[in-house]
Amino acid sequence: MKKSVEEDVFIPLYPKSTVEDKSSLRSKFQERRFWSAVKLLSNVVLWDGIVQEDKVRDLGLSKLLNRYLLLNILNTPLGLNNMEKCNKVVACLPGRWFQDLKGGSTLPELLNFSQHLLQ
Secondary structure, three states: HHHHHHHHOOOOOOHHHHHHHOHHHHHHHHHHHHHHHHHHHHHHHOEEEOOOHHHHHHHHHHHHHHHHHHHHHHHHHOOOHHHHHHHHHHHHHHHHHHHOOOOOOOOHHHHHHHHHHHH
């Protein structure tokens, strides 16, 4: 899993003006790479409970979400597409990671993502 996250994930960052045209090849390529990384995130977190939780959280949240997915989400104009991306990411996260959290708090690895959701 670590090798896939570190070597196989690539989401190019293009200027917003380049990807605003959803029919452009760059925009389509960036979207495909984003959704591929979301699928990898969902596969990584499926190992929660089998592989040590800290390893799964490191790969899924620190490396995949914060390093790749969040950058793309932050560069996506606010709107339905951005909300869909955020919803898919949230759907990947195991509920048991949040059971022991006190009200209004989140996992340290999700702080930046949480701030984006609040906006």
